[in-house]
Amino acid sequence: MNMTIPRIKTSSIDLPNTDMGYSSEIAVTKKNAKDKEMVNILLVEDNRVNRLIIGRMIEHLGYDIFYAENGQIAVDLCQEKVFSLILMDCQMPVMDGLTATTIIRTSTLNCNVPIVAVTANAMTSDREACLQVGMNEHLAKPVKLDDLSAIVKHWLH
Numbered sequence: 116m117n118m119t120i121p122r123i124k125t126s127s128i129d130l131p132n133t134d135m136g137y138s139s140e141i142a143v144t145k146k147n148a149k150d151k152e153m154v155n156i157l158l159v160e161d162n163r164v165n166r167l168i169i170g171r172m173i174e175h176l177g178y179d180i181f182y183a184e185n186g187q188i189a190v191d192l193c194q195e196k197v198f199s200l201i202l203m204d205c206q207m208p209v210m211d212g213l214t215a216t217t218i219i220r221t222s223t224l225n226c227n228v229p230i231v232a233v234t235a236n237a238m239t240s241d242r243e244a245c246l247q248v249g250m251n252e253h254l255a256k257p258v259k260l261d262d263l264s265a266i267v268k269h270w271l272h
Contacts, residue, residue, distance in 0.1 A: 186215025
């Protein structure tokens with residue numbers, strides 16, 4: 116399901132409004148660059164502010180972005196569409212990122228797509244838990260544009 120995201124004005128930056136009001140909705144926004152047209156990134160994040168900030172960073176890098184508000188929506192999307200990269204929060208309601216990753220790795224079109232944990236949990240044990248379920252990388256919050264850019268470039272090129 117594709118839809119245009121209404122833009123809201125926040126300070127002097129236009130941000131996509133991805134708070135859809137109920138968890139079964141997803142939001143999609145497009146920003147195509149010639150060499151990045153076929154690349155689409157799924158951002159799985161329950162926190163609206165984090166979705167807005169990370170989403171704008173991904174748009175700034177020139178990639179198409181799809182949003183999922185929890186792991187269940189991500190799993191559902193991964194049954195229908197192939198993504199180039201998945202950025203997955205670990206702690207979310209409905210279905211957490213570790214469970215979603217396990218399901219995506221075993222039963223979706225995206226079983227071989229790189230999945231990067233995006234989480235505030237930066238302990239070694241947290242990183243190991245992410246890798247154990249099939250995530251490829253760990254990106255600590257708060258996310259910095261340079262770090263996000265390096266990870267996206269590493270996994271997509």
